[in-house]
Amino acid sequence: DAGVIQSPRHEVTEMGQEVTLRCKPISGHDYLFWYRQTMMRGLELLIYFNNNVPIDDSGMPEDRFSAKMPNASFSTLKIQPSEPRDSAVYFCASSFSFGVNTGELFFGEGSRLTVL
Amino acid sequence: SQQGEEDPQALSIQEGENATMNCSYKTSINNLQWYRQNSGRGLVHLILIRSNEREKHSGRLRVTLDTSKKSSSLLITASRAADTASYFCATDARAQGGKLIFGQGTELSVKP
Numbered sequence: 001d002a003g004v005i006q007s008p009r010h011e012v013t014e015m016g017q018e019v020t021l022r023c024k025p026i027s028g029h030d031y032l033f034w035y036r037q038t039m040m041r042g043l044e045l046l047i048y049f050n051n052n053v054p055i056d057d058s059g060m061p062e063d064r065f066s067a068k069m070p071n072a073s074f075s076t077l078k079i080q081p082s083e084p085r086d087s088a089v090y091f092c093a094s095s096f097s098f099g100v101n102t103g104e105l106f107f108g109e110g111s112r113l114t115v116l
Numbered sequence: 117s118q119q120g121e122e123d124p125q126a127l128s129i130q131e132g133e134n135a136t137m138n139c140s141y142k143t144s145i146n147n148l149q150w151y152r153q154n155s156g157r158g159l160v161h162l163i164l165i166r167s168n169e170r171e172k173h174s175g176r177l178r179v180t181l182d183t184s185k186k187s188s189s190l191l192i193t194a195s196r197a198a199d200t201a202s203y204f205c206a207t208d209a210r211a212q213g214g215k216l217i218f219g220q221g222t223e224l225s226v227k228p
Contacts, residue, residue, distance in 0.1 A: 004158075035218075043159075043204070043218040056215065091158060102146065102208040102216055107158035 006092050006108035014116050018080040021111045023092030024073055031098045033105065034067055034077050035091040043091075049075065050098065082115045089113070120148075120205040120219030128225040135192040137222040139205030140185075146208045148181055149216065150190050153202045162190075162203075197228045 005024040013019055025032045034046040047057040052069045060067070064083070069075040079086055089110045097103035123138045139148070147166045151159040165172045165181045165188065172179045178191040192199055202221040208214055 033216075042220045045215055045217070048215070056213075093159075098214050102214040104149065104161040104164060105151075105159070105206075105216060107151075107160070109158045 004092055004094055004106050004108035006090075006111050008111055009109060010112045010114075012114045012116065013082055015083055016081045017115075018078065019082045019086075019113060019115075021077040021090050021092075021113070023075045023077070023108060025075070025092070025094030026106055027073065029094035029096045029106070031095040032069060032075050033093040033095070034075070035093065035107075037089045037091060037110070038087075046077070048098075079113075082113075084115045087113055087115050120207050120217060122203070122205060122219045122222045124222060125220070126223045126225070128227065129195060131195060131197055131226055131228050133195055133226075135195050135199070135224055135226070137190045137203050137224070139188045139190070139219055141188075141205075141207045141209070142186065144210045145183075146210055146214070148179075148188050148208070149206045150177075150179060150188075151204045151206060151218075153204065153221070155201070159204065192224075195224075195226045197226050200224060200226045 007022045033048040035043050037043045046059045047067045049069045067077045089112045091107050091110045093105040093107045095105050120139050120141045149164045150162045153159045163174050163179050165179050176193045181188045202223045204218050204221045206216040206218045
């Protein structure tokens with residue numbers, strides 16, 4: 001398996017622009033997670049899905065952020081409008097087990113976002 | 117707030133030495149996991165230890181868990197330059213419904 005695939009790897013945009021990050025989880029994994037990593041705040045869980053349904057979006061910073069999972073092999077994280085403080089590395093991860101005794105997460109290589 | 121806190125924040129050792137990293141957490145857990153992150157890359161799972169386990173080994177890695185002290189340690193024996201990376205503990209806290217909460221990480225540098 002190719003692992004979790006994220007695109008783009010790097011994105012530089014200007015404040016106010018819309019940003020869309022993409023993720024293809026590992027086939028057969030029922031859970032998909034979006035994390036954000038910054039020096040100041042470390043790794044933060046933004047949202048996770050189970051069988052394409054958003055379960056917990058309490059980590060999404062504000063309404064400018066939205067995430068979708070239209071099918072089992074694709075998810076997007078959208079920021080509209082983007083702001084400089086959104087600059088971070090965004091990771092997608094997938095897993096086949098969650099809940100009592102959450103199992104291993106498989107991470108993508110991340111999307112490094114810079115908002116000027 | 118962070119569930120897991122690693123100590124030290126940074127560690128520099130010579131190749132061949134052992135490296136020990138510690139993780140403390142605040143609430144009851146189902147399990148605790150350790151991940152490695154090479155610079156500019158995604159996180160890679162190293163080892164998982166369940167709350168009813170005290171010690172686990174995987175190759176040159178040894179993980180201990182003390183639930184009474186709410187702490188865990190990761191020992192890397194006979195370190196290599198390729199072990200240079202950041203190491204994170206992640207807790208599956210019962211109060212969090214299974215969500216993995218990551219600590220801030222320990223940055224390990226192994227000098228050849």
